[in-house]
Amino acid sequence: MNDATFLEYVVFFAAAVMILGGAVGVVAFRNPVHAALGLVLTLFGVAVQFVAMEAHFLAAVQIIVYAGAIVVLFLFVIMLLGVDRSIDLSIEPLNVQRPLAAIMSVGLLALIGAAIVQSRDALEINPGTGVDTATATGDNDANINQLATNLFGDHVFAFQLTSVLLIVAVVGTVLMTRKWPKGAEEPVEDVA
């Protein structure tokens, strides 16, 4: 084992501890704000793993979008709705929830285990046939260039459709949260 792979192991295990610790925290913390912070820890751990795999851009997006925007939004909602108090986790609102969750998690674990066992050989035969990494090409921006070509070249149609989807969602939200004038409960004529 040379120095570089040793470092990779250290980084991997540190990040894995972050991810798993955060994930356990999300489930086990009684206070929703603490659970949201656990989620942030998990997202950071995933970002570290991305960096270790030289997917630098993905790591940055992970932090900016998930940790920087989405969980901030979660916290916002938690604080504004005033549900930021500790709750008793032993109360079960739906009786079938927990057995179902247990079955689901065992099944998921089995699936992942099966996938790893199945693909064990494939990983060794052709490692890293995906995106070329920066060290492989010697170009710092190679990673981003490939992503951009893929996203805005090969999949540009899907990309545009996604933006339409987002616009529809935004317009829908605006319509749903709007206060309509009294007597005009049917907003159809107004919108046109």
Place this chain on the structure above:
Amino acid sequence: MIAIDPLLEGRLLWTPLLIVILKVVVVFVIGLVSTIFMVNFERKMVSGLQNRIGPNRAGPRGIFQALADGIKSFFKEDLLPSRADRVVFRLAPFLSFVPAFLIWSVIPLGGEFGPNDDGTLKDGTVVWFGEVTRVQLADPPIGILVVLALSSIAVYGIMLAGWSSGSKYPLLGSVRASAQMVSYEAALGLSLAAVLLSAGTLSTASIVAQQDSFVNWNLVSTGIVPFIVFLIATTAELNRPPFDLVEAEQELVGGFNTEYSGIRFALFFLSEFMGVVTMSAVIVTLFFGGPQPLFLGDVNVLAFLGPLSGTAWFALKLLGFLYLFVWFRATLPRLRYDQLMDFGWKILIPVALGWFLLLAALREFSPDGTFADSLRVVVISLAVGAAAGGLFLLALRVAQNNRLEADETPPTREGVTT
């Protein structure tokens, strides 16, 4: 695995490791010292602008005032409000302090930039103890995105500080702060995109390396608009005056840090001032060529400093921006909250987006930069922009009228009818 520094390629040896450790220590010290300097600088400058003397007791001309305040805050009682969330209350100051600090790691603080003898550009690497490296802690391929990521993380410190205090005013202050920071991040990112379009790379070292003369500074080559938008968005992102609604004393006691005392308060205070220094450094890096010299004709007036001239230029430019931020604070009155949000969403974001589209159109349809081509592109873009702006204003007016009709009692707030 780690491609952030030429040092770290290949086997890890003792010399590179020591250089990296040295760089970490130096960046840490620079961060702290510059923050202490900024506290003093701001107090002295503001007092000068307000015709006062300012701190003048601790040391000659009061230069040890910030140090004295810092040491004092260590010995002050550290209050923990009884309704506070203990863990988060203790964690929040660090969440605010660490991101401000980490931005230093991607800023080029010096190095050899400028043209080589054969006309190619130097990439800023230097040779220390026989090892090729950079005068910056790390040069990750995503360079400037690290800055964006860290500034979006900085929201947590303020938000959680306000929430965990367990009282009303801090919570109000922190909700204001996070709404403001999230809103202005969009304008910040869009103005940054214009720079990235002209640079074609995300690495901070490469962005600096391309700005080798005044006309190539991104300030000039992107037109001055992205710089102005970036400067304003940065001021809002840092919660500096005139965007300091977060700690509007008249309304919120002290804002998100009302319940904090002793060293925890000092950490918030420090992170605010460090944020000013680091974001000024980011502006210098993005728009003013970082450590690149400003040639007067062919003369680099700081060339006599030898290898340190880059760092000297960087410090000089940085100082200009530190003064600008102090100047803002001493001159501009605070905005009202609705003005703040309107300004961010209805002016800064459309302007930044429009300018970005114009630059993109110029690159695509006038690649040679001939005057006729550029003029044609600009005229067409302006026409399209005017049409889009007109539609936007029309939509705003219709929405406003609808709102006015919806309310039985028309709102008394001024400015609605414009």
